Amino acid sequence: MKIPQSVSLVGTLTLAGLLSGLVIVGVHRWTEPIIRENKARALQESVFEVLPGSEAVEAWVWSGEELDPAAGDGGAGGSEGDAIYAGFGAGGEFVGWAIPAAGAGYQDTIRLLYGYDPQRRQVVGMRVLESRETPGLGDRIIKDLSFVSEFEALAIEPRVVLVKEGGDAPNEVDAITGATISSQAVVDVINSGNEVWLQRLPETTPAAPSQPPTEVSP
Numbered sequence: 001m002k003i004p005q006s007v008s009l010v011g012t013l014t015l016a017g018l019l020s021g022l023v024i025v026g027v028h029r030w031t032e033p034i035i036r037e038n039k040a041r042a043l044q045e046s047v048f049e050v051l052p053g054s055e056a057v058e059a060w061v062w063s064g065e066e067l068d069p070a071a072g073d074g075g076a077g078g079s080e081g082d083a084i085y086a087g088f089g090a091g092g093e094f095v096g097w098a099i100p101a102a103g104a105g106y107q108d109t110i111r112l113l114y115g116y117d118p119q120r121r122q123v124v125g126m127r128v129l130e131s132r133e134t135p136g137l138g139d140r141i142i143k144d145l146s147f148v149s150e151f152e153a154l155a156i157e158p159r160v161v162l163v164k165e166g167g168d169a170p171n172e173v174d175a176i177t178g179a180t181i182s183s184q185a186v187v188d189v190i191n192s193g194n195e196v197w198l199q200r201l202p203e204t205t206p207a208a209p210s211q212p213p214t215e216v217s218p
Contacts, residue, residue, distance in 0.1 A: 043113070043129075047085050047098040050115035050125030054087030054095040058209050067200050069209065084197060087115070092208035096124060097201065101193030105185040108132040110141070114151065114190055118201060123160070123190060126151035131182075138182035147176050147183065156194055162187045 047057050059070040062082040070083065085098040096117040102109055110133070115125040128142045141147060154160060155170035162184050167174045175183040 046113045046127050046129060047087055047115075050098050050113055050127050051087035051095045052115075052125060053089050055090050056088040056092075056208065057098070058086045058088070058206070059083050060086055060206075062200055067202060069206075086206045088208045094205045094208070097197070099193050099197050100129075101189045101196075103185060103189040103192055105131060105133050106138050106181040107134060110182075110185050110189060112186065112189055114193065116156075116194075116198075120153075121156055123151050123154040123156060126186070126190070128186070133179070133182045137179045140176045140179050141182050141186050144176055147174070150174060151190075156190075156198075159191050159194070160187050 044057055048054050060067050060083065061070045062084075067084075069086075084100065087095040087098060089095050096115050098113055098115050100111070100113050102111040104110070109130070110128060111130040112126060112128045114123050114127075116122070117124045126148060131139060131142060133139050133141060150167075150173045153170075154173065157171060159171065161167075161169070161172050162175050162180075163172050164175050164180070173183070173187055
């Protein structure tokens with residue numbers, strides 16, 4: 001008995017779809033750990049960048065009640081957004097905190113990492129991790145080194161303020177000409193991050209981990 005052409009076609013398409021699905025799942029499982037490792041490495045490098053002088057990193061996770069070192073998983077055990085990173089120098093001295101934060105930009109969400117020195121109560125570095133701001137304008141929050149350098153010794157009290165030009169106060173940041181909205185978004189993200197995290201930080205200075213910390217997780 002001859003199989004109807006339509007039935008044969010459906011069977012062929014079903015088999016092709018099944019095989020394609022298996023290939024996609026296999027590729028995803030193969031590439032996922034590689035992608036995760038690359039993201040973790042990039043994040044660790046960003047921590048070193050926003051905390052000058054740091055050479056070791058330890059993730060600390062907010063449990064909902066207190067902030068404690070991550071239990072041997074580099075921060076992967078906490079949910080997204082509830083981990084920050086303690087940076088330590090070559091001699092084990094505490095350098096500061098690297099705080100991830102995110103907020104609305106002109107085009108989409110801006111995700112960044114900034115370093116905070118609790119002794120000086122200053123932001124000591126900032127790096128944008130993800131942004132879809134307008135090329136040539138909004139993306140200058142990444143490429144404009146004079147803007148990025150504004151966050152290397154920035155007072156946080158009473159809060160960080162954006163000014164259009166000539167910001168001389170310790171807590172003022174000069175806006176990028178033509179990208180005021182994106183500039184303001186970066187300032188807003190840092191202020192929001194401070195509102196969430198500064199009240200969570202431990203009162204005592206963290207001690208360097210007794211053994212090399214595991215690679216941080218994004």
